[in-house]
Amino acid sequence: MVLLTLDHSPGTIAQLSSSLQIPRQVASSTVARLMQFGLVEVRMAPTPVLTTSAVGHAFLRSDRALPERTTDREVGISIVYEKVGQSILRNRDVKTIPLTRLPSSAQAVGFPASDLPETDDTMAGRVASYMARSLRAGEWLRGVQAISSVIEQRYLELNLDDVRNGVFPEGTTDLLVEALKTTIKTGVLPQVSIPPPDSPPSARIAFESDQLIVGAEEHLKAFERLVAAARSDVFLLSTFVAEQADAKGQEHRERIWRALEEAISRGVRCHLFYGTVLDDKAKNAIAMQELSKRLSAVRAAAGFVLVQRDSVRSHVKIAAADDGRGGAAVLFGSCNWLQSPFSSVEMSVELRDNHGAAIGLDVLRSIVSNLASASRSAEVLHFMASDLRRRGSFLAPAAQAVEGSRAELTVVYADDHEQLLRAAAHSAKHRFVCCTNKVGANMVPALFNPAEVAGRRIEDARVYFSRYTGPTKRRHVVKHRERLHDIVELIPSREPQLHAKFLAWDDDDVIISSMNWGSQSGLSGNRLDEIGLHLKGPGLAIALLERFKALLKD
Structure with missing residues (x-):
């Protein structure tokens, strides 16, 4: 009724409460929920009033159910990822052996010397794949917390008599089954298989040409706009970090520092990273420490400035933040946000579409998750991207009815x-x-x-x-x-x-x-x-x- 009323008669919270004869607290909380899903917005002219957005207007005519209230359910899980058939198995369903305790009579498929080590990020992906087949009706996986995770190389013990009898742990892939059957026939141990490379993330997104950010001043304005809208988290990845005493472009960089200080004063967490590996004298690490000291002085409470003093070893430049309305924006391109004097021609893309922004957040998470000290930031990025996809999927049919320009993003x-x-x-x-x-x-x-x-x-x-x-x-x-x-x-x-x-x-x-x-x-x-x-x-x-x-x- 709230959405229908605002669609027919835009007004204030007080007017909505009076019209529907409901408490103002109920009207306010309902409107806040609808705004999170982009169904209600504030129209400023001729006077500020609440009304349905274009998406909300189309949604009312789409014959779809309103979003439900959600509650989080935490599930502890321990999994085994085997590399012959890429099976993901529940640890409690199988037996594993430490590498140092392999019986002398056992035959084992070893780990390849060239094998890339598993990380919290890659194992979180394995957990997501496993959980996808075990969720309850109506549930969706919001994220994976890996703060207390332990990754260990072990041998998976498989009894060939069980294989002959067709007894396999739940989750065993056909590839592993065939490899074990071949071993029984030939007596030759199976080989570790190389999984095919993942396809590059892609999506069809809402995109206008004004989301191409061109020029130094446009980058400063885009950054200030992005950070000013944030209410929970801001993320910055810059190849280099300027010293506080660096005079070149200092006036422009002060706009970056002030935007971050204002965000922290509102209670926004700032996650800061740098990417260069050419830092023999720890110049960028020292500059990051100086910046951390300056930003931390804004707010006495701990936890609002999450600075990484080790490099993520990437040349990528990203600025990202929530938009204060349940969405997010991500800036990708050439700009070194923490070092640039903003005197050169820069070029970036601003992703505002939920699916596009989720892809951007996932890329940033993959880069920063290589740092063990960044596990908190990686977890926040994971949850933000998951929420964006959930929200984007919910709004997709209605949003498509009012969409403007679209683009294929890869x-x-x-x-x-x-x-x-x-x-x-x-x-x-x-x-x-x-x-x-x-x-x-x-x-x-x-x-x-x-x-x-x-x-x-x-x-x-x-x-x-x-x-x-x-x-x-x-x-x-x-x-x-x-x-x-x-x-x-x-x-x-x-x-x-x-x-x-x-x-x-x-x-x-x-x-x-x-x-x-x-x-x-x-x-x-x-x-x-x-x-x-x-x-x-x-x-x-x-x-x-x-x-x-x-x-x-x-």
Whole structure:
């Protein structure tokens, strides 16, 4: 009745309470719940009133049930993940043996020397897979707490007589069953199998061209807006951290520090990370400690400033926060939020759609979970992403009825960049534009050669850059400019400096990344070292390039 009333007659809490003859506390709590799901909003003009949002208006006509109140149910669980068939088994259903207590008569399949160690993050994924088949009707998995988790390598003991009789623990995969049956026939132990790589996360999301953040000032405004809206958590991952005494760009960085201080004063937790591994003198760790001291002075209560002084070993740059209304926003791109002087051209993507923001939070969690000291932050990210997906699934049909522009979002891991760049060079029909901060030793095979492939087929092939790195000098690039004359435009920009990293082709495809296309190569051994976001939507490449060129003209 509350939603119907506000849809028919927008008003205040007092007016709603009087109209329905219910206590004001009931009206207020019901409205707060509906606002969490995006069904009710505040309309400011001509006077502030509560009313149904566009989603809420469509929802009333969708013949769907309202969201139910939820309660959390904690379940303690201990699982075994075996690596021959990738089975996930309940620990209580099987017998395991410590590596040092293997009987002399036993035959064992050992752990491969090249095997990557399991982490809290990977095991949380195993738990989620196991729990998916054991939830009660109407339940959903909100998250996995791994604060007290212990990960240990052990042998899983399996009796071959049980295998012959078809007796297997619940959760045994067909792959393990077949491997054991083959062992019985041949007497040869099975081999550890390599699971196929996970497909890059992707989703169709609501996305407008104004969510492409272009330029230093736009990044400052986007950051201030994101942090000002937060009511619970803000997350920042920056490759570098500036010292408090660093005068370069200090005026602009003060806007970053003040936004964080104001958030902490409201009781918002700030989770801060840095990513560089080039920190021999612990310069960034010391700068992070200085920042922690400054922010901690804002509020005496402990627990609001969660600073990591060890690197997460990633070049990715992310700013994320809840939006104070049950949603979240995530900024991905080129900006070093804790170090930038905000004088160069930056490029980022702002994800506001629930499914898109959840993907962004998951990527950040995967990066920071490598630090044992970041388990609290990783847990919060897990729960936030899970809640966003739940909320997004609930609202999906109604939201689609009023949706604006949509885009296909796909995460691009470090080692996927080169393949996508080459694919774009071969498939582009009339435009291929790449921007990199630096060009270096691998610029020819990594960037210039694919651009040449595009330039020999289409008229518009461009590469923008600002800096030379490593052994590469200006004269080296000049030779390639002469060689590629009338094929590819190699465009240096000293002023303004370009810190943006993007690829745009044709009218609809853009990749906003943290990777310098002309000086770095993504490594399969560390897929999270660089991250890009591929967005395909009507006119996105056109909109991005128009705003980018406007900054160059200025």
